[in-house]
Amino acid sequence: MASLGTRSLYVLLTIIAASALSIRVAGWVQVSTQYGDVRGYELQTDTAVGDPVYDRLYVFKGIPYAAPPVGDLRFRPPADPTPWSGVRDATEFGRQCPQRNSTAYYPPVYGDFAYPLMTYQSEDCLSLNVYSHNISSTAGIPVMVWIHGGGLTKGSSLIWPGEAFAAHNNVVLVTINYRLGALGFLPTRDEDAPGNFGFLDQVKALEWVQGNIRNFGGDRSRVTIFGQSAGASSVSFLVMSPLATGLFHRAISESGIGVEPTLRRGDIAAAEALARAVGCSSEGYETMMACLRGKPAAELQNAEGIDILTPVIDGHFLTDTPWNILQKQQQNSVDYLLGTNSDEWGWLLSLPRSYVNAKGMNRTAFRDVLPGDLAWIQGIFPAGDVSAIVQPVTDQYLDPTGSGPDDPGVIRDQYLQFLTDMYFAAPTALMAQSQSAKPVRVFQYEFQHRSSVFSFKPPYVQADHSDDVLYVLGLLFLQDNNNNNNNNTSWKYGFSDQERQLCLDIMAYWTNFAANGDPNNQVGSPRKRSLVSWPRYMTSSKDYLRLDMTSSADVALRGARMKFWNEAVPRMMGEDVGSSGTTESANLMVFISLCAGVLISMCICKR
Numbered sequence: 153m154a155s156l157g158t159r160s161l162y163v164l165l166t167i168i169a170a171s172a173l174s175i176r177v178a179g180w181v182q183v184s185t186q187y188g189d190v191r192g193y194e195l196q197t198d199t200a201v202g203d204p205v206y207d208r209l210y211v212f213k214g215i216p217y218a219a220p221p222v223g224d225l226r227f228r229p230p231a232d233p234t235p236w237s238g239v240r241d242a243t244e245f246g247r248q249c250p251q252r253n254s255t256a257y258y259p260p261v262y263g264d265f266a267y268p269l270m271t272y273q274s275e276d277c278l279s280l281n282v283y284s285h286n287i288s289s290t291a292g293i294p295v296m297v298w299i300h301g302g303g304l305t306k307g308s309s310l311i312w313p314g315e316a317f318a319a320h321n322n323v324v325l326v327t328i329n330y331r332l333g334a335l336g337f338l339p340t341r342d343e344d345a346p347g348n349f350g351f352l353d354q355v356k357a358l359e360w361v362q363g364n365i366r367n368f369g370g371d372r373s374r375v376t377i378f379g380q381s382a383g384a385s386s387v388s389f390l391v392m393s394p395l396a397t398g399l400f401h402r403a404i405s406e407s408g409i410g411v412e413p414t415l416r417r418g419d420i421a422a423a424e425a426l427a428r429a430v431g432c433s434s435e436g437y438e439t440m441m442a443c444l445r446g447k448p449a450a451e452l453q454n455a456e457g458i459d460i461l462t463p464v465i466d467g468h469f470l471t472d473t474p475w476n477i478l479q480k481q482q483q484n485s486v487d488y489l490l491g492t493n494s495d496e497w498g499w500l501l502s503l504p505r506s507y508v509n510a511k512g513m514n515r516t517a518f519r520d521v522l523p524g525d526l527a528w529i530q531g532i533f534p535a536g537d538v539s540a541i542v543q544p545v546t547d548q549y550l551d552p553t554g555s556g557p558d559d560p561g562v563i564r565d566q567y568l569q570f571l572t573d574m575y576f577a578a579p580t581a582l583m584a585q586s587q588s589a590k591p592v593r594v595f596q597y598e599f600q601h602r603s604s605v606f607s608f609k610p611p612y613v614q615a616d617h618s619d620d621v622l623y624v625l626g627l628l629f630l631q632d633n634n635n636n637n638n639n640n641t642s643w644k645y646g647f648s649d650q651e652r653q654l655c656l657d658i659m660a661y662w663t664n665f666a667a668n669g670d671p672n673n674q675v676g677s678p679r680k681r682s683l684v685s686w687p688r689y690m691t692s693s694k695d696y697l698r699l700d701m702t703s704s705a706d707v708a709l710r711g712a713r714m715k716f717w718n719e720a721v722p723r724m725m726g727e728d729v730g731s732s733g734t735t736e737s738a739n740l741m742v743f744i745s746l747c748a749g750v751l752i753s754m755c756i757c758k759r
């Protein structure tokens with residue numbers, strides 16, 4: 153491979169150094185795709201990952217799955233990439249989609265991943281990466297497609313390294329970029345694309361997987377999409393979308409289900425606000441769009457005070473509000489593994505909230521901030537009046553008599569649990585309930601373990617938002633290579649051996665599920681240790697697994713509060729919700745009308 157020469161190797165080493173993962177490249181490898189050939193590299197896994205199951209990985213980075221969404225293609229659905237001749241270099245990550253260069257504090261561990269390549273951005277960002285231990289086209293390995301989080305405004309496929317997950321599990325891992333912020337979610341008045349570009353990118357990437365993954369050793373009839381936070385809610389939107397039907401077969405959502413505010417098609421107030429913020433006239437629609445298409449990407453993303461990330465009910469990707477889709481069970485019938493962490497708002501997400509701290513919170517502060525938080529519910533049920541639920545929510549979380557001890561620590565913990573329930577646990581419970589009424593398998597979990605490496609977090613935080621990612625992607629097995637001058641490797645992070653066992657368990661559950669729809673069935677994972685049996689979620693019993701150092705099965709996670717959020721609150725917001733749960737009531741209505749029909753026809757017959 154003289155043509156690659158030292159320059160490419162230099163590039164490779166730079167990238168690898170930048171991503172804080174030092175690896176040893178054993179050679180180059182070539183695969184053909186629909187659009188042209190790509191050259192990736194062969195990685196000797198033990199140089200990056202501890203105790204690997206597969207000693208070789210084939211890694212392909214920055215493969216374009218769509219045309220660069222620039223110029224007139226900005227704010228349009230993704231188009232096919234232009235085919236290339238010759239061999240395209242796929243040893244370097246593609247650029248991240250444009251996003252604000254955050255100057256925020258980067259915490260230990262998370263910061264190692266999120267920070268280094270923040271400025272590595274371009275609007276030409278629609279690429280994906282493939283990690284496979286066998287690139288024979290007959291290998292038929294289950295495929296897992298990772299959709300990153302970051303609030304639909306941040307993040308990329310390169311933030312979390314894929315090597316550890318791929319080196320430990322019998323799966324082909326694909327990680328994707330998709331458009332973010334205004335570039336990904338600007339609501340427009342265009343017939344073919346009134347918003348949701350970022351989601352359409354995800355669909356396009358899944359189409360690429362269907363068309364090409366066989367050549368990388370993958371089985372296109374066993375594709376599992378998985379993601380965390382905004383990646384998890386993206387997964388749920390793909391589950392809800394008719395455009396994604398058949399492009400994947402199972403889904404995993406970690407901490408995020410898209411029961412959230414949406415925009416009606418044609419509501420372009422956010423686009424007009426952005427236009428004004430960047431000095432474009434919002435008077436005529438066509439002129440406004442032309443002006444927005446002419447602005448540098450960074451200017452749009454940096455527009456002061458404007459975060460564009462709301463899905464649009466466009467009639468194509470999203471046919472109704474998520475709430476209605478789940479009520480009517482119109483989502484795709486796919487196996488679903490989903491869950492949340494015990495303290496989603498424990499620390500990371502609460503960093504910007506100065507009133508949440510080790511000292512606790514007083515009642516006044518709780519009452520002051522609550523209405524602002526409940527705007528979320530108003531957005532989901534715009535016809536209702538959210539002021540009607542302020543008191544019931546307060547009573548749910550604070551001692552309703554108002555005479556209980558005003559322990560600031562207790563109030564803070566209750567406030568954080570309120571946030572966990574409203575944003576994460578309740579939508580997840582709703583999805584589990586709706587999906588389990590279909591002929592598919594559903595598995596629910598709550599991750600509860602406080603990781604030993606997070607000593608900097610306050611003692612009241614157990615499993616925080618994003619902690620699961622480290623375990624799911626096997627990042628506990630990353631190695632520190634002491635500059636590679638000797639073969640002296642040690643763990644990159646100081647997790648305990650027991651935590652590494654938990655990490656192996658979690659990867660086994662996830663990849664077993666990807667292989668055959670059952671996390672307990674060990675044909676998918678090379679993991680030998682026997683796993684605690686994870687009961688399937690049933691509509692009536694609501695089984696789930698507590699994921700912890702010692703995992704255990706239980707039923708009805710946060711039961712009373714889930715009833716409150718998914719039945720009482722929607723009813724107070726004017727929704728017609730039956731007392732025995734949303735999906736059951738929908739079935740009951742069908743049942744009643746069927747019975748009525750039978751009765752009527754009986755009456756007619758009798759006459």
Ligand SMILES: *[C@@H]1O[C@H](CO)[C@@H](O)[C@H](O)[C@H]1NC(C)=O
Nearest residue numbers: 285286287288289290291292
């Ligand atoms: C890769 O898969 C092919 C097809 O199943 C198989 O023949 C081959 O042995 C596998 N290679 C390795 C290294 O496992």
Ligand SMILES: *[C@@H]1O[C@H](CO)[C@@H](O)[C@H](O)[C@H]1NC(C)=O
Nearest residue numbers: 250251252253271273450453
């Ligand atoms: C972030 O920084 C990089 C490098 O300085 C720059 O190219 C990019 O445009 C910046 N992004 C934004 C949104 O400002």
Ligand SMILES: *[C@@H]1O[C@H](CO)[C@@H](O)[C@H](O)[C@H]1NC(C)=O
Nearest residue numbers: 506507513514515516517518
């Ligand atoms: C309650 O907490 C807020 C915010 O921390 C503080 O400003 C206020 O003085 C506190 N009120 C009482 C009555 O302690």
Ligand SMILES: *[C@@H]1O[C@H](CO)[C@@H](O)[C@H](O)[C@H]1NC(C)=O
Nearest residue numbers: 176196198636637638639640
């Ligand atoms: C490190 O290990 C590799 C592969 O096992 C070996 O080829 C190399 O010589 C070793 N390097 C040193 C400095 O021991």
Ligand SMILES: *[C@@H]1O[C@H](CO)[C@@H](O)[C@H](O)[C@H]1NC(C)=O
Nearest residue numbers: 632634638639640641642643
């Ligand atoms: C290997 O690394 C460990 C910890 O990083 C260090 O304490 C030790 O001295 C190193 N050994 C050699 C031979 O470099």
